[in-house]
Amino acid sequence: MKKILSIAVYTLRQNIRNRIYYILVFFATVLIFVYFLLSVLGGEESLRIILDFGLTTIEFFALLLVIFSGVSLILEEIESKTVYLVLVRPIPKWYYIIGRYFGLVLSTYIGMIIMYLIHCAVLFCKGWSFDINYLYSVISSFMKIAIIGSLAVFFSLFSTSSASSLVFTFFLWLLGHFTSEIKFLIKKAGAPLLKILLEIFYFIIPNLQYFNWRDFLGSGLAPSWLLIAFLYGASYCLIFLILSIILFNKKEF
């Protein structure tokens, strides 16, 4: 456990020292303040504008952070051969993958927490009173990032270039939000074979709609499924991390 923690801390430091990390967090923060001005256009619904735009921006910038860092996380170390420095030590290879993953997710979460705090401050300035749904949205976004992080690590080992990993991960992010529509298409599909193929495809892609609480804010729904959804998300992450470990073990250095 200590060894995993050391790798995670090392990854965290590496990511935080990265210039892109600062640029993205800074840019997102600036945007949150811009929404303060933009909200004027929303008339009496200015608070809603700041809330929606802020939550989405934070999630989107976190997505960029996790994808850009995730796809190059292990690939770069393999290419620059710095991975040997870790692998020559008497630690199992899976420690390395898990440690790198935790470091990646943790650094993204730190960036997100900073952005959420600023967002809350802006909202409070506008007279917002705290709503528990905000917390649900934050936690749901964290889960989304964890899933996308595991996919980014998997694709970085699966493909040979960071560009293709980036495209795959981003594509799955999009599809993950499109699941309800895919389900609708399955119902509409006539051919049984197509239906089965679509069903399999539907099962493989991560259903990010379970974690899209920020889009369900006004619906008055009770998050009764949220706990099970977290279990789903955690198991999804675990599957792709194990697959990443298998791929990493099969790599020849």
Next chain:
Amino acid sequence: MKWSTYFLLIFSFCINLGTYLYLEKNFVYPFKIVDISKPENKLPVEKYILLDLTGIVFGVRRISSDIAWIQVLQYYGSPEDENEEYNHEHKEGHCHHGINFGGGKYYDLLKLCQRTIRLDPYFYYAYLYGSASLAWNLNRDDEGIKLLDEGIKNCPKYWQFYLYKMAIIYKKLDKYKEMVHLLEKVIKEQNCPLMVKAILANIYKRLGEYQKSLELWTEIYNLGMSEYYFFAKEQIAEIKNLLSNYR
């Protein structure tokens, strides 16, 4: 490769499958998915189809709805197209006088409001603002009722829709006393659009109930900077003048 890795993989796969099956049954997707190729589901504003679909695909329906809402306000707050045929007394757009505050034609207002609420059917304020503008400012009661009916269909538990609908129906039947009574209830609600308060203040003024009108305009004015701030100031001065003449 250790067998424990594969065991863990199968174990997590089973958990994933189990939770997936549970969620398939219990997860409630709050938005209705419709086949837009069918004529009954035709989009109200087709020129924004790409923008709206992008919002849905990216899982950012609320933002798309917010953008649509801003476009509603920009449309309704800007001068009407000069090429458009309308008999409005002020060609610059919004009439800012008397009962006709916010008047004009604004033929696309219903469609733009429908676009907003179809992206986010839980955007209550859009229903209330849209229906009130259509019914009291633009005198298109049926369109206002149509918008509220959609709201009642989407959110049947939101009782304010029924109240607004009743008020519009009373207006249609020229039962002004009953309508005013309902509007008095409406303005007590927290999320009541400021515009409805302004409408009621104007109705009071028209009915000769200057004191009540003055009270409402003062309330609007005291809220601070809003789209009605300067108009409220003008109205307060005018009604005070009327009251002093009356006395």
